[in-house]
Amino acid sequence: MSTTRVFAARLAGCSVFDPNGDKVGKVRDVLVVFRSTDAPRVIGFIVEVPGKRNVFLSIGRITSIGSGQIITTGLINLRRFEQRGGEVRVIAELLGRKVTLKDGSGIATIEDVAIEEMGLAEWEVSQLFCRRPKTTASPFAKGATAFVRWADIREEEAVKGEAQSATQLVASYADLLPADLANAMLDLPGQRMLEVAEELSDDRLADVLEEMPESEQVDILNQLDDDRAADVLDQMQPDDAADLIAALTDERGEVLLDLMEPEEAEDVRFLLSYAPDTAGGLMTTEPIIVSAEATVAEGLALIRRHELAPALGAAICVTLPPYEPPTGRFLGMVHFQRMLRYPPNERLGTLLDQTLEPVQANTSAAEVSRILASYNLVSVPVVDEHNRLVGVVTIDDVLDYLLPDDWRSTDSDSDSDEKRPVSTSTATIPVKRRTPHGSR
Incomplete structure (x- = not known):
């Protein structure tokens, strides 16, 4: 291959081409499995193909990585990707994790992961780019950084219950359109999706919620405190905000309406007065x-x-x-x-x-x-x-x-013909799982 070491964050969004130069998709994540003693092994990439479908691309079917693009053998299984037990997404699940450096220098946060070719179609995690906590109170200060090997870290045990940082993951999603970001978030494990939602700005989260199925909208909004939830609703289109509030309990909906900006809340209350299957229930109150x-x-x-x-x-x-x-x-x-x-x-x-x-x-x-x-x-x-x-x-x-209620879901065919190994690792960094949801 043209490159023997590459950082995962730089791969996000890279175009994937077949041998004829035709674009077949773009990289969304790197998939690894843990091993009991050695560094995690790369088994492939999660690639978004036309139709907003995420598929699995085996590392063995990649002939070149370099210059912001990936070349494949041309053979890609188009069945929808479904994460299996033992598999870990580098960008979605490793970036932002706190670890302890075994050299005694303390806690650090994983900001990027380097993968390296060790042999023909054999790639593994070779280095972690980590950042230590800042040592001053200045808002402009940043902690020192270090490159460490996988063997030099262990998962931090002192911060159990603390939400995993989603800063790096959100940064990798910065260029996605709201519909694409919603699709990417729906593919994340449940807790990780909520962590990303917490990290997004109010207007960005509002745009994303408008592109999600109602059940996920409610799940995310119910995890936000009332003030933040009201701020997000203020940023949504009134008709979308009305639909979402109608899906909440009457008590929560009324609380949020009271916390919203008066003009925004007035528009939403006005829309809620109409039946959902009428022009009044479908319309937006913000035309020119x-x-x-x-x-x-x-x-x-x-x-x-x-x-x-x-x-x-x-x-x-x-x-x-x-x-x-x-x-x-x-x-x-x-x-x-x-x-x-x-x-x-x-x-x-x-x-x-x-x-x-x-x-x-x-x-x-x-x-x-x-x-x-x-x-x-x-x-x-x-x-x-x-x-x-x-x-x-x-x-x-x-x-x-x-469109039917599940229109954001494409086919439910998620079994892959790719042969993907299951990890036998005893590593302490867990894979967070949730019931798979359909994605747009």
Whole structure:
């Protein structure tokens, strides 16, 4: 192979190619098994292939590692990866662990793991990059680092019950889109998933929760204290936050609503007043709303906002004042493409789509779906009995409703034809397990 030693954190996200140069996936983790005396042996990689499926790639089917890419023999078993007893994920389960250095210098945290080729298709953990605790109170100080061999460490026993640090794991996930990060977290052992959730910022965790099945959303939110949970809900889209709160107990839901920002909580309470299978139950209350006097230039500036969901940026709602739902009388919508065809100073009130009729808040979800499909729409406005705009239903809201509850799960076929050994090690670092969940 072109490289004989490589660090696991640098492999995360590396592209995997077949011998013809076609990309087949990207590395998500390194899989090892412990041995009773020697360093852990690398048995392969966890690779994400198209369709967000994680599969196992045996180390014996890799011909080259180097220059940010991995070359395979072209033979990859596409059955979904399922972690077996004795197998340990380096990035997900080893990084962040506390260990004791046998030289007497104290406790350190594993920040990276080097794997090295020892022979043909034989790789093992050769070194650990560890960081000792900082010795000063300065927030800018960091502890000293050291490269140590596996034989030079043992698991730290003095901090039982302390959560495993997920800092390095979160850093390796920094470039993932929310849906991909949700998929990666769902593949983690249960406790490790919660540790990662604790480490994420409020807005990042909110984005991830919106991409998870309801049961996992509830599990994670129930592990957060009330203040943190309310902060995360504040960052979610109101319709997603309403769906999540509806899945909680009435008591917890009311506590969290009281702790949320008043404006955010008001939107969520408003959405909870509608049946879930109606336009009111599916809609979001945060479309772009402007007056008829607003110009094309102003409209385009509004849809350029980074935080705006693409479906909401496809059209702008025009109403009479006030411009917060429920608004004044709804006048119509202006589509993004139409704005591009007119000069910047053109008033949006002259560009309304006269063919698009709003739906009532009590319109059934099935009827909303039919309207979106029949007229090739990305979103449809929702009004109340007084023709005041109360929100919009977007195509992603409808898809979430129409797809089965387990749509984030692909096939359940998880048996692999790859021959993967089971560890006979007596090493003290355990493998945390949980019942496998389907992943998006």
